[in-house]
Amino acid sequence: LSKQTKDPRKKVRMLALAHFFEGKSRYQIAEYLKVSRTSVNKWVKDYLDYGLEGLEELPRSGRPCKLDDAQLKQLKAYVLDSIDRTEGGRLTLEDIQQYISESFHIEYELSAVHRLLKRQNFSWISSRSI
Structure with missing residues (x-):
């Protein structure tokens, strides 16, 4: 495996190919890697058709960010500033939802606020100050 590859999904695909070229069956590869045989078939086909570029993660469709x-x-600055406050308290998803609404005039469902924060590399653990 290439040390340059940081994407864990690509590493799994490359590992699947290594097993494939060692003569393992696609069923064996899928069982060993705990993935579907369909995925292994796709990865092998993509590699055979496009080389290593075929293993790259393609952009996913979906609604663009508002x-x-x-x-x-x-x-992000608001969230970081809020968690660094010395007076304590806590920041909830509702607080962030309200901030987005008031600051940007954009409405988000709470589940979407959570996904948005996750994409910004925030893990959401509720805690209270002492």
């Missing part, structure tokens, strides 16, 4: 890059940066 916030632009500047707004995301502002939101």
Whole structure:
């Protein structure tokens, strides 16, 4: 495996190919890696058709983010500033939802706020100050 590869999904795909070229069956590879045989078939086909570029993760479809890059940066600063406050308290998803609504005039469901924070590399653990 290449040390340059940081994407764990690509590492699994490359490992599947290594097993494939060692003569393992696609069923054996799927069982060993705990993935579906369909996935192994796709990875092998993509490699045979496109080489290593076929193993790259393709952009996924879906609704684009309602916030632009500047707004995301502002939101991240708000969250970081809020957790560094010395007066304590806690920051809830509802607080962030309200901040987004008031600051950007954009409405988000709580589940979408959670996903948005996760994409910004925030893990959400509720805690209270002493």
